[in-house]
Amino acid sequence: MRVDVVSIFPAMFDALTEWGITSRALKRGLWELHRWNPRDFARDAYRSIDDRPFGGGQGMVMLAEPLADTLAAIAAAGASPRAPVIHLSPRGRPLDQARVKALSELPALTLLASRYEAVDQRLLDRHVDEEISIGDFVVSGGELPAMMLIDSLVRLLPGALNDARSAVEESFSTGLLEGPHYTRPEVFEGVTAPEVLLSGHHARIAKWRHEQSLRVTAERRMDLIARARAEGRLTPADERWLASIPSVTEQPENS
Numbered sequence: 001m002r003v004d005v006v007s008i009f010p011a012m013f014d015a016l017t018e019w020g021i022t023s024r025a026l027k028r029g030l031w032e033l034h035r036w037n038p039r040d041f042a043r044d045a046y047r048s049i050d051d052r053p054f055g056g057g058q059g060m061v062m063l064a065e066p067l068a069d070t071l072a073a074i075a076a077a078g079a080s081p082r083a084p085v086i087h088l089s090p091r092g093r094p095l096d097q098a099r100v101k102a103l104s105e106l107p108a109l110t111l112l113a114s115r116y117e118a119v120d121q122r123l124l125d126r127h128v129d130e131e132i133s134i135g136d137f138v139v140s141g142g143e144l145p146a147m148m149l150i151d152s153l154v155r156l157l158p159g160a161l162n163d164a165r166s167a168v169e170e171s172f173s174t175g176l177l178e179g180p181h182y183t184r185p186e187v188f189e190g191v192t193a194p195e196v197l198l199s200g201h202h203a204r205i206a207k208w209r210h211e212q213s214l215r216v217t218a219e220r221r222m223d224l225i226a227r228a229r230a231e232g233r234l235t236p237a238d239e240r241w242l243a244s245i246p247s248v249t250e251q252p253e254n255s
């Protein structure tokens with residue numbers, strides 16, 4: 001997968017290229033990162049990429065022209081001229097694992113990581129295909145959101161994780177949250193790890209893990225349980241298990 005990022009702080013993306021799973025996947029050739037600084041496409045001697053908003057108000061607005069020229073250069077250099085352009089923005093559609101999965105199947109995409117108060121709307125209207133938010137809160141720039149998106153995509157690329165089952169079993173891939181995990185020692189501060197996990201009985205372990213996943217999801221994200229129910233993904237055995245958990249059945253109706 002080819003990823004082009006537009007950012008005035010391209011070095012921030014070293015966090016992906018130098019560390020962890022994303023770095024290893026890059027070295028394995030599973031994805032490539034191309035960084036583009038819109039200052040290199042500024043049209044004045046000061047390398048301006050922002051200006052005061054028409055109509056007044058706080059903050060600065062990113063200029064449309066340097067961004068349009070950057071995107072044109074990416075299209076000219078890119079392996080896939082039809083790669084979608086995504087702007088990271090709190091106004092965008094909230095990112096979820098289903099969208100991550102769909103994007104991870106594309107050969108290329110371009111991410112616009114903006115700064116300041118806003119981007120000139122004409123640039124967004126004419127050159128951006130989609131806006132994505134990483135949550136209902138505001139951070140100072142699009143770099144961290146873009147890196148979160150890239151990281152979530154890369155771990156789904158075949159060969160990125162040493163054990164491909166990890167991506168399949170993770171929270172959200174099944175529509176549920178993951179249950180608890182334990183490792184050595186068997187007893188920590190007087191608390192023993194669940195006996196079933198030490199039993200070596202694979203079927204019992206799988207059943208226990210599934211039940212814990214249902215329990216954790218019901219305790220923390222009843223909306224995910226409601227969706228699983230609506231989509232027919234809960235079996236009668238799942239429903240019986242949920243009905244037997246006091247911490248779930250005692251929750252107030254609207255929690």
Ligand SMILES: C[S@@+](CC[C@H](N)C(=O)[O-])C[C@H]1O[C@@H](n2cnc3c(N)ncnc32)[C@H](O)[C@@H]1O
Binds near residue numbers: 112117
């Ligand atoms: C300070 S924010 C601008 C916020 C903007 N004035 C607003 O209220 O929507 C600067 C940049 O950070 C990025 N950003 C901030 N919060 C984000 C979020 N929740 N999801 C995605 N990008 C975000 C966007 O690229 C945004 O243009």
